[in-house]
Amino acid sequence: MTTEMNGLLIGCGFFSGNHLHGWADVEGARIAAVCDRDADRARGAAETFGIPAWHQDAAVLGSGAFDFVDICTTMDTHEALIAQAVDAGVPVIVQKPFAPDIETCLRIEAHARAAGVPVMVHENFRFQKIFRRLKEILDSGEIGETTFARLSWRNDIDVYSNQPYLLKTERFMIMDVGIHMLDLARFLMGDAADVTCLNQSVRPGLAGEDAATILLRHDSAATTIVDVSYAAHRHPNPFPQTLGEIEGRDGTVQILEGEILRIHSGGATRDEAIAADTRGWTSAPWTQIQDSVPRTEQHFVDALRSGAEFETSAQSSLQTYALAEAAYRSAASGRLIHIADLM
Ligand code: NAD
The missing domain is CATH 3.30.360.10 (Dihydrodipicolinate Reductase; domain 2)
Structure with missing residues (x-):
């Protein structure tokens, strides 16, 4: 049996519940901690999903405890958060939109490529x-x-x-x-x-x-x-x-x-x-979108393990x-x- 990779999820807002349900369906990885600068949201997500730890500061990326990070925040925050992950050598899956303009996307991709840290955009459709x-x-x-x-x-x-x-x-x-x-x-x-x-x-x-x-x-x-x-x-x-x-x-x-x-x-x-597959946690009218979330996450994990290119790598997403x-x-x-x- 392969050991599970440990992930940190950053951003415990509206869409994050789908990510956390999704990760529970993924083989080979689990979310070991959540992070939100809003303590109530971080604590709430940890309690609801039985996650052992919660944090308020993304600086925890530097702890060495994480094999990947799942960033589920709005686009204006992505460049700074991805830079923190890349500088800590932690592979990234980041929600769409990648960044608000092409110049920022190009900067993020160049920084990750120079450091050799894999980055995938969570593009679930x-x-x-x-x-x-x-x-x-x-x-x-x-x-x-x-x-x-x-x-x-x-x-x-x-x-x-x-x-x-x-x-x-x-x-x-x-x-x-x-x-x-x-x-x-x-x-x-x-x-x-x-x-x-x-x-x-x-x-x-x-x-x-x-x-x-x-x-x-x-x-x-x-x-x-x-x-x-x-x-x-x-x-x-x-x-x-x-x-x-x-x-x-x-x-x-x-x-x-x-x-x-x-x-x-x-x-x-x-x-x-x-x-779409009906899962215990999906509900109409969102089912089709929710069902695609664990499929996207599984692709990230499988490619990370095998070293294959992500279909929606930062580079391709440019x-x-x-x-x-x-x-x-x-x-x-x-x-x-x-x-x-x-x-
Ligand atoms: P949200 O505003 O409800 O939640 C974002 C959370 O991130 C907030 O709780 C905020 O406190 C936290 N946060 C922001 N910056 C942070 C930082 N530096 N450190 C720690 N926490 C931080 O946003 P949402 O509606 O959940 O959307 C998140 C992303 O998901 C958006 O980019 C949105 O477009 C995307 N989304 C995707 C789909 C899809 O089908 N792929 C559907 C809905 C939303």
Whole structure:
């Protein structure tokens, strides 16, 4: 039996419960301590999840007690926390958004690479079961070379109650949800070179955009449309489903409500229903997202143990965050932005 790796989780706020439940489902690792500068939150998380120790200061990273750190704080804190981990030689998994702009992402990645410390971005959408299956279908060649994708996230879930900081976030929707779609676009369609984008602030009083329409040109010459909105009223509310389609030279896969993939190929159509695993701790409507968290964490642990590259390593994620940066610059300037000019 392999010994379990000991992790420190930093940030015991809204989303951290999913991380902590998730770690309990992961093989080969456990959370040995939690940390939050808010003592009540740190103590509360330790008590709720039966974790032996809690701390208020991330300086505990230097104690030598941890094989990895899971950073579940908002993006403005990531550069300083990752630097502390890297300087202590502790491998990192850090929640999306990696950082608020591409310059900060580049600095974080360069610092980690120079120190030889592995860093992975916790990007869980590509680990949803439905997108693992969709990728398998694309890789099988069933619909031929891909030419077009649309990835759409439109709902009116009240994110503002659980995550009030989003009301004041200037780079809001593209960083909060668009980044998941941009990573999915890269996962399913490959890297992209050019970006245009239009942003909207639909709900009054926001510091940033709550809707965006992004157009990507992939290196393969395929195009992807990403459209995201937290101001789209539908009943029933499709949260948290990503919908859309992928077209290839020989067929199409539609991503439909109810976690259904409809595959059109060879003159026929078939549906595959891909349900997230139900775990004891998941609950609707969050199940699909919650289920992807331990899958993401397991990938981190497996790659750390084997020495394999993380799918969403800091280095690879630079491409994703360059797309987000390009989207903001396009929206501000009205121009097409070339990724090569940002890196
Ligand atoms: P939150 O504000 O509720 O919690 C963050 C916690 O981190 C707070 O308790 C804060 O005190 C603590 N913290 C901040 N800086 C710290 C430091 N230097 N040392 C110790 N503690 C510190 O935030 P949240 O809503 O839980 O979101 C955290 C991250 O998770 C965000 O980046 C968000 O975008 C992401 N998120 C991801 C998903 C997903 O599906 N991947 C879903 C929701 C949220």
